[in-house]
Amino acid sequence: MSVLVNKDSKVIVQGFTGKEGSFHAEQMIEYGTNVVGGVTPGKGGQEHLGKPVFNTVADAVKEAGADTSVIFVPPAFAGDAIMEAADAGIKVIICITEGIPVQDMVKVKAYLNGRDCRLVGPNCPGVITPGGAKCGIMPGFIHNPGRIGIVSRSGTLTYEAVDQVTKAGMGQSTCIGIGGDPIIGTTTKEAVELLMNDPDTDGIIMIGEIGGGMEAEAAQYIKAHGTKPVVGFIAGQTAPKGRTMGHAGAIIGGAEDTAEAKMKIMEECGIHVVASPATIGETMKKALQG
Amino acid sequence: MNLHEYQGKELLKSYGVAIQEGTVAHTVEEAAQAYNKLAEETGSKFAVVKAQIHAGGRGKGGGVKLVKSLDDLKEKADNILGMMLKTPQTPGGMEGPGKLVRKILVAEDAYVPSPDECDEFYVSVLMDRERKCNVIIYSTEGGMDIETVAEETPHLVHKEYIDPTLGLQGFQTRKIAFNLGLSGKAFKEMTKFISSLYSAFVGADASLFEINPCLKTGDDRIIAVDCKVTLDENALFRHKDLAAMRDTDEEDPTEVEAKEYGLNYVKLDGNVGCMVNGAGLAMATMDIIKLSGGDPANFLDVGGTADAARVEQAFRIILKDKNVKAILINIFGGIVRCDRVAQGVVDAYKNMGNIDVPIIVRLQGTNADVAKKLIDESGLAVKSAILLREAADLVKEAVA
Numbered sequence: 001m002s003v004l005v006n007k008d009s010k011v012i013v014q015g016f017t018g019k020e021g022s023f024h025a026e027q028m029i030e031y032g033t034n035v036v037g038g039v040t041p042g043k044g045g046q047e048h049l050g051k052p053v054f055n056t057v058a059d060a061v062k063e064a065g066a067d068t069s070v071i072f073v074p075p076a077f078a079g080d081a082i083m084e085a086a087d088a089g090i091k092v093i094i095c096i097t098e099g100i101p102v103q104d105m106v107k108v109k110a111y112l113n114g115r116d117c118r119l120v121g122p123n124c125p126g127v128i129t130p131g132g133a134k135c136g137i138m139p140g141f142i143h144n145p146g147r148i149g150i151v152s153r154s155g156t157l158t159y160e161a162v163d164q165v166t167k168a169g170m171g172q173s174t175c176i177g178i179g180g181d182p183i184i185g186t187t188t189k190e191a192v193e194l195l196m197n198d199p200d201t202d203g204i205i206m207i208g209e210i211g212g213g214m215e216a217e218a219a220q221y222i223k224a225h226g227t228k229p230v231v232g233f234i235a236g237q238t239a240p241k242g243r244t245m246g247h248a249g250a251i252i253g254g255a256e257d258t259a260e261a262k263m264k265i266m267e268e269c270g271i272h273v274v275a276s277p278a279t280i281g282e283t284m285k286k287a288l289q290g
Numbered sequence: 291m292n293l294h295e296y297q298g299k300e301l302l303k304s305y306g307v308a309i310q311e312g313t314v315a316h317t318v319e320e321a322a323q324a325y326n327k328l329a330e331e332t333g334s335k336f337a338v339v340k341a342q343i344h345a346g347g348r349g350k351g352g353g354v355k356l357v358k359s360l361d362d363l364k365e366k367a368d369n370i371l372g373m374m375l376k377t378p379q380t381p382g383g384m385e386g387p388g389k390l391v392r393k394i395l396v397a398e399d400a401y402v403p404s405p406d407e408c409d410e411f412y413v414s415v416l417m418d419r420e421r422k423c424n425v426i427i428y429s430t431e432g433g434m435d436i437e438t439v440a441e442e443t444p445h446l447v448h449k450e451y452i453d454p455t456l457g458l459q460g461f462q463t464r465k466i467a468f469n470l471g472l473s474g475k476a477f478k479e480m481t482k483f484i485s486s487l488y489s490a491f492v493g494a495d496a497s498l499f500e501i502n503p504c505l506k507t508g509d510d511r512i513i514a515v516d517c518k519v520t521l522d523e524n525a526l527f528r529h530k531d532l533a534a535m536r537d538t539d540e541e542d543p544t545e546v547e548a549k550e551y552g553l554n555y556v557k558l559d560g561n562v563g564c565m566v567n568g569a570g571l572a573m574a575t576m577d578i579i580k581l582s583g584g585d586p587a588n589f590l591d592v593g594g595t596a597d598a599a600r601v602e603q604a605f606r607i608i609l610k611d612k613n614v615k616a617i618l619i620n621i622f623g624g625i626v627r628c629d630r631v632a633q634g635v636v637d638a639y640k641n642m643g644n645i646d647v648p649i650i651v652r653l654q655g656t657n658a659d660v661a662k663k664l665i666d667e668s669g670l671a672v673k674s675a676i677l678l679r680e681a682a683d684l685v686k687e688a689v690a
Contacts, residue, residue, distance in 0.1 A: 027625075075524060100524060101495050101522050101524045101525035101528075102417055102495075102497060102522050102525070103417075103492060103525065105422075106417065106422060106423060106424065106454045107454055107455070109422045110422075110423075110453075110455050111455075137625065138624060139624030139655060139656060141656070142655065152570070153570060154568060154569065155568045155571075156567055156570065156571040156624070157570035157571040157574050159622045159655065160622055160678065163622075163654060180570065183419070183422050207570070209573060212419045212420075213420055233574070235570050235573035235577065236573040236576075237577045237580065238558075238560075238573075238576045238579070238580045238585075239573055239576070239589070240556075240558060243556050243589075245556065245569060245572070245573050245589050246568075246569025246572060246573070246589065246591045247570065248523075250569060250570075259577075276578060276682070277574040277577065277578065277678060278578065278677070278678035278679040278681075278682055279679075
């Protein structure tokens with residue numbers, strides 16, 4: 001099975017004909033993702049990468065049956081693009097764009113409230129179900145179909161975990177890059193919950209970082225409802241207070257924002273917490289055996 | 291991006307928020323002019339001189355002084371301008387070197403003529419990550435450190451959450467004013483203050499407004515006596531006027547230079563520099579350095595295009611820090627091919643002549659093997675690794 005996306009997902013790309021959108025749409029198609037078209041306002045009716053271009057997401061839903069969208073629209077217009085996808089009835093909205101103003105995301109979150117759709121991101125690498133669908137910018141070849149689910153706020157650090165899992169002789173069910181912004185769609189807890197309920201996932205790797213309370217919330221959920229081993233890592237154990245570390249959401253304000261505090265709660269909730277990101281794969285392997 | 295107090299007040303005033311009036315000055319002469327103008331407007335000889343640096347607690351280090359005459363002003367302006375001001379928030383705190391004061395704000399003494407009838411409140415606006423909406427935090431305990439107030443008397447810190455679709459409502463501003471114990475004219479002034487403050491917050495795409503103290507004057511006006519304003523960097527594209535207020539003198543010069551190259555760099559105090567693609571992996575690499583017995587000297591995200599020019603710029607930035615005893619390059623090549631990055635490292639190294647600290651390069655992902663071979667055969671004093679664990683061991687050797 002897997003979660004969120006698979007080979008049957010009908011995927012469109014918003015910002016299809018732009019530089020980023022074109023490059024990654026091509027990679028997604030090459031990977032075997034069922035890309036049914038793309039959206040670029042004003043270019044409807046054209047063809048791009050052998051797929052139809054639509055003016056609106058609503059057209060893409062109506063004419064191509066799209067149910068999943070990957071957004072590469074520039075930051076100034078990305079919030080609007082998310083709302084357009086939700087309004088058109090897209091079920092899984094994956095926003096890759098980095099640098100969306102926070103106040104735009106405050107409005108977007110309120111807009112999505114109560115609607116039958118799920119937002120992943122923004123500022124994320126996307127979602128991949130190896131062998132099924134690649135909806136994002138991650139390098140496809142490092143993945144291997146398997147039974148480990150990965151949830152992460154980071155891009156390259158996720159690839160690192162994926163690679164260790166693959167090298168340890170395992171594979172991934174679905175990898176969800178939830179994004180590094182202060183306001184994101186799917187939280188750590190929600191992504192963990194999806195994987196916990198997925199019959200084809202045996203173990204979960206949860207990669208967090210400094211800032212916010214998402215990992216603590218996920219840890220409490222795992223303590224109460226966990227049925228599978230979870231390996232956790234928090235990036236930024238050496239990060240100073242009050243400085244934004246690359247990701248807009250990675251900043252230590254209060255005591256609960258620190259890696260130390262998060263790792264402590266995660267440990268208390270039964271998660272296999274690793275101090276070094278070099279041991280994620282082997283720890284998962286041991287956890288599954290033990 | 292942080293604003294100076296005088297810039298923050300300018301912004302607030304443009305949205306109709308009442309402020310402690312004043313003028314910024316770069317020299318004693320400008321300060322004297324500002325004082326005379328102020329004295330004329332207020333009819334008072336009292337004024338306040340405030341050092342303008344990006345750090346709170348300025349009063350504690352002698353950066354805020356009350357003046358009672360023109361001569362008094364000249365003397366104190368002369369003392370503060372050019373001083374190295376130490377506050378609990380400047381680098382190294384009260385024990386550190388302090389920050390150079392380049393400008394001062396000459397402001398009205400809002401507490402005269404009836405200081406006994408004044409009340410100091412605390413008001414801040416920020417985005418609440420858990421609730422995903424803006425929140426106004428306020429307290430009757432103004433003029434103090436709000437974290438201390440929250441710890442010792444949590445019942446005196448109130449929060450008002452704002453509905454993102456509807457915005458701030460009238461009943462909310464009234465609730466805030468009542469909870470602050472106000473009535474009559476001061477009550478009305480406070481509701482006006484809060485509502486214009488919130489408009490300014492949303493209008494400017496701010497991420498933090500902190501008004502401490504927010505003052506009720508003897509004649510029942512409500513004004514911002516101090517303000518800390520932080521703006522959302524991601525929204526500056528639609529606020530060119532605010533973006534122009536950036537004062538790079540207040541930032542670390544190396545960080546400013548890195549930003550010009552499009553590198554995300556944060557200087558730290560350790561001895562092992564690092565160059566990484568991706569923010570999460572960069573933080574994780576810093577953690578590895580610590581676990582290997584070193585201390586990270588920086589955070590540096592080179593981004594998606596790690597070519598020779600960029601790697602060279604990153605090398606130069608890292609090597610400006612004389613504490614750096616080794617450099618760890620950690621790249622996970624996805625879309626970026628590792629052999630390209632390796633070539634970039636080799637070219638940059640050769641361009642720079644000799645780099646006299648050990649360099650460890652860990653390249654993983656697309657074409658990692660080719661990349662390792664390229665580094666190993668380059669003849670340069672660069673150690674290479676593919677696994678993160680191997681890189682950690684090499685760092686351990688380098689710092690031993």
